[in-house]
Amino acid sequence: MSDEKIKNITIADIAADLGVSKTTVSRAMSGKGRIGQKTRNNVLEYIKLHDYKPNIVAKGLAQSRTYNIGVVMPVDYNMMDLTFFQECLLGIEEIAGLMEYDILLAYNKDNDISSLERIVNNGKVDGVILMRTFINDPQIEFLKQKNIKFVTVGSSNYTGVIQIDHDHKNACKELTSVVLMKCSGTVALLGGDMNHVVSQNRLKGFYEGYETVGKSADMNLVDINIENNIMLDKKVEEALEQNAECILCMDDAICVRVLNKLHDLHKKVPKDVKVASFYNGIMLENYVPSITSLSFNTKELGIVTGRTIIDMIEGKSVAQKTLLPYEIVLKESTK
Amino acid sequence: MSDEKIKNITIADIAADLGVSKTTVSRAMSGKGRIGQKTRNNVLEYIKLHDYKPNIVAKGLAQSRTYNIGVVMPVDYNMMDLTFFQECLLGIEEIAGLMEYDILLAYNKDNDISSLERIVNNGKVDGVILMRTFINDPQIEFLKQKNIKFVTVGSSNYTGVIQIDHDHKNACKELTSVVLMKCSGTVALLGGDMNHVVSQNRLKGFYEGYETVGKSADMNLVDINIENNIMLDKKVEEALEQNAECILCMDDAICVRVLNKLHDLHKKVPKDVKVASFYNGIMLENYVPSITSLSFNTKELGIVTGRTIIDMIEGKSVAQKTLLPYEIVLKESTK
DNA sequence: CTGAAAGCGCTTACAG
């Protein structure tokens, strides 16, 4: 066994073997340009027989393309986010593979975008997916200035940015109104960092949910921007003191903490207080009692995001904002 | 703003502007071949001034390289593994970036290696890192047959495979002997799928730990290949019935389950029984009482793995097997 | 319908 990689067969080899020009071989494969049916079949047959794989890098160079898409992963995640990103990435990879694209990874740690800069400055990607964005986002600034095509997972307040997201606002609106039907009265809302666009949308949906039943939220029971878990625990106690019949949690992490606190206080769910979450997540999955929550398909989010950036790369026009559907999963916790 | 990517400056532009040949520019950058000091500085200055970045793809084509390394991630992970893989990947990315390489992602789901096949058949990578391998591994078969350079994270029983791992065997040996010092008598060992090479090494270390104190393990207290959590719970009870003074757990997932079971049985750690784990992990981190365990630096594992595959790509010789150090962290649970 | 030639942006013998 030699130490070298096996030398791959090239388009020139095929041309020589078949007694045609490289042009013809190229055309047979791409389907572009006129070519005789017989000639074409000949080439295709040869390719199949010899299991020829064109060198995508060379193809890319000739077309000023790379057939790579850059994906920027955040590093400062917590456990729950990790599974979200992984699953989304899986969706991206799946669709990319089908379209003959590959994923080039970059990381974003504390808004250090050097990793992103490298892959785009080195011309290694045709487009970029940002897995997480911020209100003021150096990634977006950089990509705009470089005029590179990109898509964001989740909503962004930047103008002109193509974004794919679940329809959090309407999801929260609907869940809120469903819960309001069950608890004739006081519903508390806890958690949510308003620096995140998604939190803003959830809050909006919450208010709109109230509107649908002709009421308006009791602002004493809405506690956002809770700084830490200790604060959160206190907010749970306060909600109970104000006789909240149901606690809505901004996301699954909040919800787990709330449930633990209720457990410590010997409050039974749903007998003493109902609980629901605006986001499903792995930690909520096997909780007893089962927890009512919104349910989003993360892998699908990845697939749609991947398809969108590839469409953009290939010159198709795409929607400025794509909102994916959601499900409301009613479980024991709001019975 | 045009719809096109900004056209990058090329080596030809520099050559024209400076009135030298492309050869000279190339040489100035690479440092290869003879070139006058003054000419060289001229070029370098121009490059810095205009912030020129060579097109790595073109460079790669000319050198039959890609400056990409493929990383194959497993998909059938559980939560705990996920953080391991993420952190390892982070290490790989860090060193790759420093060496001007990038990460191309592939997935391995149920030993479907089509994703891996695509990136190597398409000539998109110079080498591959396998994040997880199996006793009979189609990934390894494929890469060997293709004669592509690759490295595995963790140990493999295949011959001739370059592997990077923590020194699990000696780590387990040392922890076992430390624990034996504290519990003059009966130590139980629970968990570990013997289809995994790492489990085999841990078990070996466990036995060797006994040897160091001149004893041999009580086989009634060694329970490996435990099929599920129910079984595991039963094994915990059995260990207690046999008056085990300490329970050693093969990994953190096992350990968490064991701790929960002990909690249910109202057994106090370490008063009623001591506990230690052969692997640290996120779920063990904040446990009360704090848990004695082996501690491994996962990011470092990634860094070393990345450096190794790059060394191989660049023709340097590397060790067949690299074993990284470990730490024994004594905590409350074995007091 | 097919091919010769130029080009994508680099590197690298070869020659001077």
Place this chain on the structure above:
DNA sequence: CTGAAAGCGCTTACAG
């Protein structure tokens, strides 16, 4: 010390 030319493996006007 420097440059003209060929080459990496493709694509694509252009010409016939």
